[in-house]
């Protein structure tokens with residue numbers, strides 16, 4: 001469904017639009033002014049006149065969108081006046097520099113969650129509940145089968161898996177921006193200090209995390225390892241796109257695993273052809289989605305991304321919260 | 332139970348066979364005999380009966396979980412497996428029931444299955460409450476009889492051999508004829524080898540042939556043809572016929588006792604001397620007929636637990652014998668095939684017309700004649716030829732190098748995808764069950780074969796996407812798709828059939844290739860398929 005006519009936020013072909021701020025939130029086409037929740041490619045796209053985003057995402061945004069973009073780097077909770085609207089960015093706990101964006105004008109306040117999660121993550125600022133009249137939430141994992149264990153528990157499982165294979169290399173496939181660095185930070189948090197090798201795509205995002213002071217084990221690009229050197233017993237982190245690609249040729253019988261919330265379902269792991277799946281996500285699980293909706297105290301909720309129909313129906317029928325799926329193509 | 336769940340988890344997360352064997356070895360060495368026995372029972376796939384359906388378990392879950400039924404159904408659709416869905420949803424850690432595996436399988440689970448309605452629901456929930464997620468999954472799969480572990484009997488035997496120091500062949504033999512899960516049976520299974528190991532009914536493990544891959548047609552095998560016993564590969568079912576202690580036992584390769592289905596063969600075998608074990612093939616083959624009937628006729632016999640007199644007269648079975656494993660009560664499997672064959676020919680006369688027939692020895696003077704012989708297989712209702720090294724002992728399982736099967740080429744046809752249906756289990760989210768059609772004389776597609784396998788994961792996913800966007804009609808779970816995609820199907824055999832709309836029944840259809848290069852009008856017609864029948 002569309003947003004109510006005349007409300008503070010509207011859906012336009014470019015994306016979610018706030019007339020009062022003359023700005024779009026995570027627009028999917030070039031616009032004059034873009035408020036960016038976080039630097040993932042489906043939220044931050046090139047070609048906009050100016051960008052507003054959290055300062056710790058600046059390095060990654062410039063890397064991805066171009067060094068010369070016009071970027072207003074802001075801090076969490078900093079009150080901003082953009083056009084006729086009061087705008088503020090709040091921690092979303094998703095990846096480094098990720099934010100929920102709150103917009104207020106006249107008597108209306110809206111909160112756009114972007115991507116978020118509720119469990120602890122040593123690589124970024126933790127989610128902070130914010131209140132607003134209307135809440136637009138994601139629902140990537142909007143089914144009650146998705147409930148996450150803590151990152152520390154998963155890191156322990158990964159460590160055991162890695163240590164069990166001294167003769168071969170262990171390749172972890174994880175999204176290059178966010179998940180890969182969280183993995184490193186989670187490993188450091190349980191005391192791992194061995195050097196970890198990185199695929200080029202992961203390596204490219206490391207400076208931003210190192211600059212932000214995130215504590216991680218020492219890392220090195222795989223390309224810096226001499227061709228003949230043994231990779232036995234080493235942990236390598238690579239993006240999922242490298243799985244079964246020519247990049248894998250370098251390894252003799254590696255053990256492989258995929259780190260993702262989708263790995264909670266065994267069939268999903270088998271379909272993707274990974275030997276092992278570790279369940280770790282940077283999106284909210286089912287309890288996290290429900291509690292975030294409740295804590296926003298919103299009178300109206302719109303649900304996008306993933307199982308938007310199901311979560312909206314559940315909120316309406318079981319929790320008695322006015323909620324509708326919002327069929328915006330955010331991706 | 333939690334140790335068994337951990338074992339299941341170890342199987343599920345370890346890729347190599349060695350790791351799986353090591354996990355099983357550890358489990359067995361730490362288990363009491365009664366638990367080890369049940370673990371083997373489950374791992375060997377003996378646990379056939381479903382105690383409670385997955386649907387019923389979901390119902391029990393939804394009644395308590397405060398989730399609306401539609402949401403539970405959405406979850407199930409995502410997971411594709413009721414046991415796993417519940418393991419992901421059930422979040423009530425109660426008092427821990429640390430009961431051993433045998434107690435679960437002998438008491439807790441069957442008792443819960445016997446109850447009805449509310450009492451059953453309460454009992455099942457109580458079981459669930461004491462389990463963590465991994466244990467829940469295993470317990471539910473034991474209830475629904477759907478626990479698949481990806482560990483074949485070969486690995487189980489390997490672990491047992493490492494545990495006991497016994498020969499794998501001996502263990503395999505001891506496991507034959509059905510392993511009942513009791514402590515006493517497990518203790519007997521792992522007991523040191525003794526000289527006299529005789530249980531009259533116990534069959535020997537079957538020795539299996541490998542498919543022959545010919546690289547050089549002039550020398551398909553290292554030594555000349557006169558070193559090999561050449562036979563037809565008949566299209567029936569493999570069986571072992573035992574006459575010991577004045578009793579007859581007929582075992583299928585699936586280790587099922589099939590005496591009841593073949594009283595004619597059992598009666599004939601009772602006339603053999605005592606202490607004899609034969610290996611051979613069951614076919615529908617009247618004693619006076621020159622050629623055996625097609626496999627479909629045999630299926631009719633197999634479909635009846637106990638055939639009546641009329642069926643026995645209509646479809647008389649024959650047992651084509653090709654090997655002798657025991658003579659006068661002595662295991663002669665270590666003798667070379669040439670000797671076993673001589674003894675077999677003395678026992679079963681090549682000339683006799685009875686329902687016990689000797690597998691004919693086919694003459695082959697040079698390897699050049701092999702291919703024409705193979706092509707001829709069809710004309711004698713055989714699937715191909717067998718090549719057995721005359722020096723080979725009767726081994727167990729599939730050991731390459733001694734016995735080869737050389738099947739005639741399977742049939743191929745290009746057919747059009749017309750219907751699709753979602754798979755089950757891990758493929759519940761994907762359209763993986765396909766129905767294919769061939770052109771009839773009026774230019775309509777007639778459904779002709781169903782196939783589930785043959786595509787790789789990437790193709791399955793891309794075809795699934797295509798199906799979703801090219802659905803024209805839905806009948807329940809079945810989608811009718813636009814008749815555009817052509818697939819090359821391979822199958823082992825064709826038969827006329829009145830039950831099929833196309834008039835043809837196919838055996839073992841599988842997808843060979845996705846013919847993206849072909850358009851639907853270029854697919855084969857029913858006429859082409861019927862020509863293959865002739």
Ligand SMILES: [Zn+2]
Pocket residue numbers: 038040043094115
């Ligand atoms: Zn994101």
Ligand SMILES: [Zn+2]
Pocket residue numbers: 040042043115
């Ligand atoms: Zn996103």
